[in-house]
Amino acid sequence: MMEWYETWRVDYENHKLRHDENIGNVDIYELRGENITCEICYPIRDTPEVFKKFWKILQKFEYTIKDYNAETIRALLNLLSIDGEERNNYTKGRTRDALDVMVESIRYLKQPVLREKGLKIIIIVIVRDCIENDKEDETMDRLIGNEELIRYGYILEDWDVNIRFREFYEWYKEAITDFVECKDSTTRRYKNILYEEAELKEDESTEKIEEFKRKIRLMLHTMHIKVREHGWGISKEIVEKVYDKIRGFEQLNMDETDSDDTPRSYTITETDDGEEENLPINKNEEMSDEESDESNESNNVEETETTKIFEEIIRMDLKRMGYDVEITEIERIRKFGVTAKIITTYEFMKRYLTIWNLEDEELDEQILQWRVENTKECERCETERLKKEFEIGKEICMECKEDVEKENPTDDEEEMEEDIKGPKLAQVKNQKVKRKIKN
Numbered sequence: 001m002m003e004w005y006e007t008w009r010v011d012y013e014n015h016k017l018r019h020d021e022n023i024g025n026v027d028i029y030e031l032r033g034e035n036i037t038c039e040i041c042y043p044i045r046d047t048p049e050v051f052k053k054f055w056k057i058l059q060k061f062e063y064t065i066k067d068y069n070a071e072t073i074r075a076l077l078n079l080l081s082i083d084g085e086e087r088n089n090y091t092k093g094r095t096r097d098a099l100d101v102m103v104e105s106i107r108y109l110k111q112p113v114l115r116e117k118g119l120k121i122i123i124i125v126i127v128r129d130c131i132e133n134d135k136e137d138e139t140m141d142r143l144i145g146n147e148e149l150i151r152y153g154y155i156l157e158d159w160d161v162n163i164r165f166r167e168f169y170e171w172y173k174e175a176i177t178d179f180v181e182c183k184d185s186t187t188r189r190y191k192n193i194l195y196e197e198a199e200l201k202e203d204e205s206t207e208k209i210e211e212f213k214r215k216i217r218l219m220l221h222t223m224h225i226k227v228r229e230h231g232w233g234i235s236k237e238i239v240e241k242v243y244d245k246i247r248g249f250e251q252l253n254m255d256e257t258d259s260d261d262t263p264r265s266y267t268i269t270e271t272d273d274g275e276e277e278n279l280p281i282n283k284n285e286e287m288s289d290e291e292s293d294e295s296n297e298s299n300n301v302e303e304t305e306t307t308k309i310f311e312e313i314i315r316m317d318l319k320r321m322g323y324d325v326e327i328t329e330i331e332r333i334r335k336f337g338v339t340a341k342i343i344t345t346y347e348f349m350k351r352y353l354t355i356w357n358l359e360d361e362e363l364d365e366q367i368l369q370w371r372v373e374n375t376k377e378c379e380r381c382e383t384e385r386l387k388k389e390f391e392i393g394k395e396i397c398m399e400c401k402e403d404v405e406k407e408n409p410t411d412d413e414e415e416m417e418e419d420i421k422g423p424k425l426a427q428v429k430n431q432k433v434k435r436k437i438k439n
Helices: 005-021 049-061 070-081 084-088 093-105 116-132 136-143 147-152 158-175 184-199 206-221 225-230 236-247 301-321 327-335 346-352 360-374 398-407 411-419 422-438
Strands: 065-067 375-377 384-386
Touching (some): 049 070, 049 116, 049 136, 084 093, 093 116, 147 184, 158 184, 158 236, 184 236, 184 375, 346 360
Antiparallel strands (some): 375 384
């Protein structure tokens, strides 16, 4: 939701009352500057064609916008005069000022669907892609119905994420360690973290904050070569410092001395491969009371029931694999951010059987270390999978690779299928399959 809408509406209506009360007594232009939304203070003299095109496209993204004035037009022309690279950094300088004027000068039918920053990003995208690069159809196809836009009320464009990640990366090298690298998966995880950070409330539950920190730690693992190669753990101090940075809390601690506390090194986590132990199976009394101490979950009954059904499906899948695991233990595993796809693998369960009786904090570290060593995220489906599901050196899983091959057959295959019909086509396909098996 647009955070300032109610304040904007009240200010605009009060300003219009001042016009009504002073008719015939005060020059209307003496009120100019009080409210940039006012169509009386800022009447439209002429509407350029470029603005007409912009306005038509903008209305497709936000149906609540009603009208504009001379200030809206002036702000758009200012945006068009700003260099593309400077304009992309929309939270600073002249770009920020022009966007503020544009968004505040628009009149709305009711509270907008998009957030304030969502509307500003859409404005930048329209200016750059639809007006300057003449890619209106392509842009509309990409953004109309966009899941992120619908879910969050705004989108993070790649150029936006790259700018923000570059700033974070430079800070990280200075504040933490200069021994870092950047991968595509790092930027992708950072983008997801930015979305989730915006959803965290000031009084957010401890459970959600800890889950958010686990995602930060997973992102940091992709930035450190030694962590990935040797299974070292990222220290809690580093995660806390990055958490404060991302949430904007680091300024609050600038006056505090932290020379001894500044995390400039890794914490090595030793791997203890002990003998396999049995999980507490069908014995509720063996489970600790901590497992029943669930933090503030949603009061939505339907969501709770869906979660229970989902966890029961996981339990049945594990049972078919030979593991009779209590729902409470599945809840515990999921609390550490492990997906159902990973839980229901022999590789994960074999490791979990040796560490399940550790305290939560140590168990979290061990699970994270196992995930770093044994799983990776597919760049296409963005799903965490076992490394054995990838070909050596490939960043997309074998399942996605097969999908890509089906969607994009080679030119030779297309020509062959065009020329060959009936039984002969089936014969050629069989020959191709045999060649693949032989190779």
